[in-house]
Amino acid sequence: MAFNVTLRQSGRQFQAEPDESVLLAAQRQGVGLPYSCKNGACGSCKGTIVSGEIEQASHSSSALSNDERDRGMALLCCATPKGDLVIDVREVAGIGDIPVKKVPCRVSGLERKATDVAELKLQLPANERLQYLAGQYIEFILKDGKRRSYSMANAPHHEGPVELHVRHMPGGTFTDHVFNAMKERDILRFEGPFGTFFLREDSEKPIVLLASGTGFAPIKAIIEHALFKGLDRPMKLYWGGRCKQDLYMMELAERWVKDVQNFSFVPVLSEPDADDAWTGRMGFVHRAVIEDLPDLSAYQVYACGAPVMVESAHRDFTSYHRLPEGEFYADSFTSGADIVNQV
Numbered sequence: 001m002a003f004n005v006t007l008r009q010s011g012r013q014f015q016a017e018p019d020e021s022v023l024l025a026a027q028r029q030g031v032g033l034p035y036s037c038k039n040g041a042c043g044s045c046k047g048t049i050v051s052g053e054i055e056q057a058s059h060s061s062s063a064l065s066n067d068e069r070d071r072g073m074a075l076l077c078c079a080t081p082k083g084d085l086v087i088d089v090r091e092v093a094g095i096g097d098i099p100v101k102k103v104p105c106r107v108s109g110l111e112r113k114a115t116d117v118a119e120l121k122l123q124l125p126a127n128e129r130l131q132y133l134a135g136q137y138i139e140f141i142l143k144d145g146k147r148r149s150y151s152m153a154n155a156p157h158h159e160g161p162v163e164l165h166v167r168h169m170p171g172g173t174f175t176d177h178v179f180n181a182m183k184e185r186d187i188l189r190f191e192g193p194f195g196t197f198f199l200r201e202d203s204e205k206p207i208v209l210l211a212s213g214t215g216f217a218p219i220k221a222i223i224e225h226a227l228f229k230g231l232d233r234p235m236k237l238y239w240g241g242r243c244k245q246d247l248y249m250m251e252l253a254e255r256w257v258k259d260v261q262n263f264s265f266v267p268v269l270s271e272p273d274a275d276d277a278w279t280g281r282m283g284f285v286h287r288a289v290i291e292d293l294p295d296l297s298a299y300q301v302y303a304c305g306a307p308v309m310v311e312s313a314h315r316d317f318t319s320y321h322r323l324p325e326g327e328f329y330a331d332s333f334t335s336g337a338d339i340v341n342q343v
C-alpha cells in the first residue's frame, strides 16, 4: 500500500511505496526536490519530517548528524515512509521536463590538464542529444553496475562533445581506469542528467561562485550559460586548490575577467609549491569569500567540489555571514571514501 506524502509549504502531494525513498517517489511523479549524491553522503536532500514516521537508511554522519535526526530531520534520498508523511523541504522547479536517459558514448578526447586532472570528451550517437541544465551531472554505469558521477563542464548550448573534468583519486575504481587504461574511442555508458545544482535565473542577486579543484567543472558550465544568456548579474568566482596546478584552467578564468563586465576572479591556494612562486591569496577558499564579503545577505552562492569545503562554506556563510539558507546551492563531490563513516 502506497503512502501519501504532503509537502508542507505548497500542499503538493505524491505517493510513495513503503520500500521507495521519498526522493525517488517525488521524482517518479515529477515533483522536484533538492538532491546531489543520492546515497546519503552529501546532505543536499535534507528535509524535516513534520508528521509521520520514516525508516532512515545508513548514511554519512556528516550528511545528517544525530542532533539533526533528533530534531526531526531526514535525508530524503535514503528515507522510506512507514506511513503518511508531511515534510518540509524546499521544492525545485524546472527539472521535471528534462528527460533522464541511458546513453552509450565514445571517448572522443582525453587530455591531461594537470598531473591528476583529465579533460574527458564524450561523443554521443548521431541521433542523440543530451539535454541538461548547466551545473547538472551524469552517472557512468560501470561493468559491475556501480555508478560514478561527473558534472558537465560545458554549457548545454554548445554543439559537440560533452566535456568532463576528472580528478584522479588513487585507488579509485573509475579514476584509476581513466588515468591508467582509458583510450580515445573507448565506449562508455551513462545515465543522466541528474542533480539540482543549476543557476536560479529568476533571481537578480549577484552571484558568488565557489569551487575547489574539479568543482570548477559545473561552475564553468554555469558561467558559460550565464554569458550565453547575456545575464548581467555580477559574478565573483573564487577557485581554490592546494597548489597552482589544481587551478588547471586559470587562463580561462583570467580571460573572463578581461572580457566580461562585472566578473571577478580570486584564485586561492592553501599549500603552494615553492616553484609556484605564488603571490596571490592563500588559505581556504571559502575563507577568502568571507574576508571579501563578510555580509552575504544580498548574494546567491553556488559552491562545488570537496565535501569539506562545501560543508564549511555552508556552515560559515549561513550561520555567521548572513547568507539566507535558501540562497546556498551546492554539489559536493562525495566518493566511496565519504560513505565510510556511516551511522
Ligand SMILES: Cc1cc2nc3c(=O)[nH]c(=O)nc-3n(C[C@H](O)[C@H](O)[C@H](O)COP(=O)(O)OP(=O)(O)OC[C@H]3O[C@@H](n4cnc5c(N)ncnc54)[C@H](O)[C@@H]3O)c2cc1C
Pocket: 036, 037, 137, 148, 149, 150, 151, 152, 164, 165, 166, 167, 168, 169, 170, 171, 172, 173, 174, 175, 176, 195, 214, 215, 217, 218, 331, 332, 333, 334, 335, 336, 337, 338, 340
Ligand atoms: C554529484 C557529484 C558530481 C561529481 N562530479 C565530479 C566531477 O565533475 N569531477 C570529479 O573529478 N569528481 C566528481 N565527483 C566525484 C566522482 O563521482 C567519484 O566519486 C570520484 O571520481 C572517485 O571515483 P573512483 O571510482 O575513482 O573512486 P572510488 O572507487 O569511489 O574511491 C574513492 C576514493 O576512496 C578510496 N576508498 C574507496 N572505498 C574506501 C573505503 N571503504 N575506505 C577507505 N577509502 C576508500 C579509494 O581508494 C579512492 O581514493 C562527483 C561526485 C558527485 C556525488
Ligand code: FES
Pocket: 034, 035, 036, 037, 038, 039, 040, 041, 042, 043, 044, 045, 046, 063, 075, 076, 077, 078
Ligand atoms: S542526496 Fe541525499 S545525502 Fe546526498
